[in-house]
Amino acid sequence: MHFVDAKSILSAKNGMNIYRGCTHGCIYCDARSDCYNMRHDFEDIEVKQNAPVLLEKALVSKRSLCMIGTGSMSDPYMHCEEKLCLTRRCLEIIDKYGFGVAVQTKSDLILRDKDLLISINQKAKAVVQLTLTTYDEQLCRILEPNVCTTKQRYEVLKQFQSVGVPTVVWLSPVLPYINDTEENLRGILSYCFDAGVKGIVNFGMGTTIRDGDREYFYSALDKHFPGMKQRYIRKYGNAYECPSENSKKLYRIFIEECKKHNIMSNPDEIFSYLSEFPDNNEQMMLF
Numbered sequence: 102m103h104f105v106d107a108k109s110i111l112s113a114k115n116g117m118n119i120y121r122g123c124t125h126g127c128i129y130c131d132a133r134s135d136c137y138n139m140r141h142d143f144e145d146i147e148v149k150q151n152a153p154v155l156l157e158k159a160l161v162s163k164r165s166l167c168m169i170g171t172g173s174m175s176d177p178y179m180h181c182e183e184k185l186c187l188t189r190r191c192l193e194i195i196d197k198y199g200f201g202v203a204v205q206t207k208s209d210l211i212l213r214d215k216d217l218l219i220s221i222n223q224k225a226k227a228v229v230q231l232t233l234t235t236y237d238e239q240l241c242r243i244l245e246p247n248v249c250t251t252k253q254r255y256e257v258l259k260q261f262q263s264v265g266v267p268t269v270v271w272l273s274p275v276l277p278y279i280n281d282t283e284e285n286l287r288g289i290l291s292y293c294f295d296a297g298v299k300g301i302v303n304f305g306m307g308t309t310i311r312d313g314d315r316e317y318f319y320s321a322l323d324k325h326f327p328g329m330k331q332r333y334i335r336k337y338g339n340a341y342e343c344p345s346e347n348s349k350k351l352y353r354i355f356i357e358e359c360k361k362h363n364i365m366s367n368p369d370e371i372f373s374y375l376s377e378f379p380d381n382n383e384q385m386m387l388f
Contacts, residue, residue, distance in 0.1 A: 102146045102181055110155035114376075116170040117156065119187050121147035124180050125207060126247040128321035129274050132174055135313035146181055153190040160198045166225065167378050169195055172205030180247075183210060192217040201226035203375045205271070209249040209257050215264065222266045226379050228299070229261050232271040235280045236288025243325050244280070251292070258296035267299045269371060272355070274308035278332060281306060281345035283354060290358050300365030300374065306351040307344035310337070 110117045122143045123132060133143050141147060149155075160169075171177045177188040195202050196217055204211065204218070204227070211218075211229060221227040231254045235241045241250045249257075258268050270293050275281045286306075293301055310318060310333075322329040337343045345351065359366035365374065 102148060103141070104148045104150045106151045107149040107155060109159075110149065110152050111159045111169070114170070115167055116173055117152070117191070118173070118175045119149050119152045119171065119177055119191065120175045120179060120181070121149075123176055124247055125176060125245060127207075127245045128325075129244065129276060129308060129314070129318055131309060131311065131314050133314045133317050134311035136311060137174075146179065148181065148185065148187070150187070152187050153194060156191050157194050160194065160200060166200055168201040168203055168226065168376050170203045170205075170375065172230065176206050176208060177204060178206045178208035178210040189214050189217065192221065196221045196224070199224055201378050203228040203230060205230040205232070207232050207245060207248045207254065209253050212257060212260060215260065218261070218266050219264050228267050228269060228375055229257075230269045230271060230375075231258060232273065233289045233292065234272075234274065236285050236292075237280070240280060244276070251289070255292040255296060258292070258298065262297045268296065269375065270298050270301045272301050272303045275306045275345055275351070276308050277336070277343055277345045278329060279326065281347050281351065283347075283351065286351050286354060290355070293364065294362045298364060300371040301355075301359060302368055302371055303352075303355060303366070304368060305344060306348040306355075307342065309341055310343055311341060
């Protein structure tokens with residue numbers, strides 16, 4: 102872990118990454134890819150120690166309230182956040198100035214900040230987004246070894262459901278020959294439907310592999326799934342997109358089940374929901 106003073110914190114679309122790198126150890130992580138030009142070891146977390154100061158300056162200067170996003174590239178609830186509390190301090194600032202927030206994570210550490218997310222949601226809008234990849238707990242510990250399991254994330258969804266904070270699930274990636282089964286899909290969907298999620302983001306039943314990510318992924322396959330790397334190479338070569346052979350069947354089930362349970366499944370619709378800041382009249386109607 103190393104500390105830097107960043108020059109800015111918000112992107113043009115009001116997203117922020119307080120950290121760079123990750124310690125969750127997910128074997129498929131796209132953020133490891135060379136195209137992101139990370140100049141330090143992925144597990145050597147870069148900490149933007151002045152993030153709260155930069156965020157406050159940015160929010161004070163904004164002409165209108167909006168949604169602030171975090172977690173799209175680096176999880177805001179990595180292990181270091183437990184002591185550093187930079188994500189919590191940023192949420193306090195968002196709450197203070199009446200902005201909304203959409204947080205994406207795989208960690209149940211987000212429950213530490215449930216009080217702030219409730220407060221933000223009461224004043225504006227807070228959306229909690231969790232990634233679910235596999236219903237099988239043992240497989241989850243292989244694919245995502247250093248973070249809470251899928252069942253624990255489901256319990257996080259239930260806790261936010263109980264306090265009225267809306268949730269969205271990212272159902273990604275679906276790894277060919279590993280978790281691309283109907284049983285896995287239906288298991289994850291059962292968690293989502295029971296937890297009353299607003300939407301489920303899925304870009305297709307498969308995964309993507311880039312240079313940088315590929316080497317780490319293949320090394321993990323050799324360790325945990327002997328012979329699987331060769332199967333990927335034969336099937337996909339150096340392709341970026343790696344669709345499951347079961348893609349059409351799984352995606353049809355996904356769309357049909359989401360429609361049946363009145364859950365958003367179109368990514369554009371979900372992203373519009375995540376970025377839409379409620380007007381005062383709409384928010385008052387909730388109470």
